[in-house]
């Protein structure tokens with residue numbers, strides 16, 4: 098049972114479409130596991146549509162519909178000619194990584210949120226991981242956002258995340274397994290927000306590996322050896 | 338379970354037939370069957386709203402003008418996706434708003450990515466594109482799960498009346514949230530008020546509209 102949910106701020110900004118992509122990805126991951134919040138999003142989106150309707154209309158250019166119609170005709174003829182249209186942006190340039198390994202097949206297509214499934218192609222080992230110590234590894238998700246880092250991290254059963262604290266906010270969503278920190282025990286779907294200055298050391302449960310998605314606001318403040326390993330990534334926005 | 342608790346208002350008003358909602362839904366169903374005249378009627382109604390929506394977004398005043406592009410791209414998707422429209426699950430206006438919202442996000446994302454790619458290439462970071470489509474994150478499909486949860490669509494007119502009754506400072510902020518593409522933190526910065534104040538005004542407004550608030 099999901100216990101920690103995004104608050105109204107995250108849900109309205111998500112429904113309005115203004116939530117930064119990194120955080121929206123976390124909300125989407127939570128929604129995958131939480132039908133209560135999906136219902137809220139549905140309502141909040143309807144409210145957005147009502148505001149949309151109350152706008153003062155602005156005239157479009159006279160030939161707007163004609164251009165649209167021509168465009169559609171063109172697209173339909175080319176689609177008819179080409180039975181298998183190339184999906185734009187569905188594949189990354191690097192096709193070697195896309196080669197499926199047969200050893201770790203996915204249990205179910207719907208196990209992870211849609212975006213994460215797409216990213217991992219059903220196998221989290223297909224990602225590029227960086228190990229820190231024996232039980233912790235992470236893989237950055239490049240979203241093209243300059244002020245935030247988006248990361249998948251994986252803790253082996255019983256292992257922990259190296260102690261850290263940070264200047265900005267951190268959102269974590271549990272995707273697999275569970276972990277604990279000083280405050281509570283967190284399960285799949287939980288959406289946990291840690292604000293600036295808090296320091297914590299998450300520990301995975303003893304019986305299962307834990308996979309989480311995290312969105313971190315820069316600047317990250319780290320003050321031990323861990324910092325030196327992550328600095329090239331976390332300091333990226335200020336480096337140029 | 339708590340999701341159903343603030344639905345009492347919505348369930349009763351579901352029975353009220355909303356003529357406009359039915360009209361746009363029927364047109365959209367005809368568009369699904371490639372009816373050009375129906376599509377043109379929808380275009381006449383919605384494209385000036387999409388244009389207004391585009392012009393209000395942050396950055397529109399800074400020379401980033403994408404209003405005609407947003408109209409074109411949104412309406413192309415309306416045409417293409419019309420066969421998946423289900424009037425039982427969403428009203429035509431909510432459905433079109435969702436597509437316009439996602440198309441706006443997509444255009445802004447493309448601009449931003451273009452900018453980032455031009456500005457930097459980071460050694461050791463070979464994946465420049467996550468390969469996500471906007472609908473991987475802003476999910477468009479209504480799922481059966483929600484549909485079965487007694488969460489009925491709110492009556493559009495009733496909601497509209499409630500919106501008109503909102504105190505000015507609350508509707509002012511909700512408009513910023515929904516139309517100006519500004520997040521809570523951006524609004525707080527712009528109005529020079531604490532984030533907590535923005536949050537509580539939004540919460541109060543949603544409360545008055547009998548919409549979801551924090552548990």
Ligand SMILES: [Zn+2]
Pocket residue numbers: 099101102103127131132133134135
């Ligand atoms: Zn939830």
